Amino acid sequence: DAMVIQNPRYQVTQFGKPVTLSCSQTLNHNVMYWYQQKSSQAPKLLFHYYDKDFNNEADTPDNFQSRRPNTSFCFLDIRSPGLGDAAMYLCATSRVGRGRTNEKLFFGSGTQLSVL
Amino acid sequence: KQEVTQIPAALSVPEGENLVLNCSFTDSAIYNLQWFRQDPGKGLTSLLLIQSSQREQTSGRLNASLDKSSGRSTLYIAASQPGDSATYLCAVRKETSGSRLTFGEGTQLTVNP
Numbered sequence: 001d002a003m004v005i006q007n008p009r010y011q012v013t014q015f016g017k018p019v020t021l022s023c024s025q026t027l028n029h030n031v032m033y034w035y036q037q038k039s040s041q042a043p044k045l046l047f048h049y050y051d052k053d054f055n056n057e058a059d060t061p062d063n064f065q066s067r068r069p070n071t072s073f074c075f076l077d078i079r080s081p082g083l084g085d086a087a088m089y090l091c092a093t094s095r096v097g098r099g100r101t102n103e104k105l106f107f108g109s110g111t112q113l114s115v116l
Numbered sequence: 117k118q119e120v121t122q123i124p125a126a127l128s129v130p131e132g133e134n135l136v137l138n139c140s141f142t143d144s145a146i147y148n149l150q151w152f153r154q155d156p157g158k159g160l161t162s163l164l165l166i167q168s169s170q171r172e173q174t175s176g177r178l179n180a181s182l183d184k185s186s187g188r189s190t191l192y193i194a195a196s197q198p199g200d201s202a203t204y205l206c207a208v209r210k211e212t213s214g215s216r217l218t219f220g221e222g223t224q225l226t227v228n229p
C-alpha cells in the first residue's frame with residue numbers, strides 16, 4: 001500500500017498558468033518535504049515543513065509556495081510556471097524528533113510536470 | 117557547502133556480476149548517509165541508512181559501507197539481476213542541517229540478461 005501518495009502522476013500546464021501539486025501520507029510523519037528533480041540531476045530540496053513550521057531553502061524561487069493544512073496533506077503551488085520549471089516533483093516524509101534525525105525518508109512516486 | 121559525487125555516472129554489467137557503486141562527500145561532519153534506488157520516472161526508495169557511528173549496513177544482496185573520515189561510501193550489490201537496473205543515489209545528512217539531505221546525481225545501473 002502506498003504510504004506517500006502524489007497526485008496527479010502527470011501534470012501538463014501552460015506557461016504562466018498557476019498549478020498545484022498534492023501530496024498525502026498515511027505514516028503520520030511530522031516532516032514533509034518537496035524536492036524538484038530535473039532529468040539526470042540530483043533531487044533539489046525546495047522547502048520542508050517540520051510540523052507546522054515552514055522552512056524555505058534560500059535559493060527556492062518566490063514562484064514556489066507550499067501549504068500544509070494538516071499532518072497528512074501538503075501542497076506545492078507554482079504561481080507562474082516557466083519552461084524551466086518542467087521537472088519531476090517529489091514529496092517525501094520522515095519522522096524527526098529530538099535526537100532522532102536518523103529517520104529514513106519515504107518518497108512518493110512523484111508528479112512529472114510539463115510546461116507548454 | 118556539502119558536495120556529493122557519485123562515480124561512475126553509468127554502469128552496465130552482465131547478470132550475476134558483483135558490483136560496487138561509489139559515493140564521496142566533501143564535508144565529513146555528517147549525521148548519516150542513505151542509499152536510494154530510483155526507477156525511471158518514479159520516486160525514490162530508501163535501501164540502506166548508515167549512521168555516522170556505523171561502518172556498514174546489510175540488506176539481502178546489498179551491503180553499504182561508510183568511511184566517514186575519508187568522505188566515502190560504497191554500495192556493494194552481489195549477484196546482480198536485471199531487476200536491479202535502476203539509478204542509485206546516495207544522500208548525506210549534515211550534523212547541523214536538521215532535516216536536510218544533500219544528494220548525489222546517481223549512478224545509472226543496467227544489468228544485462
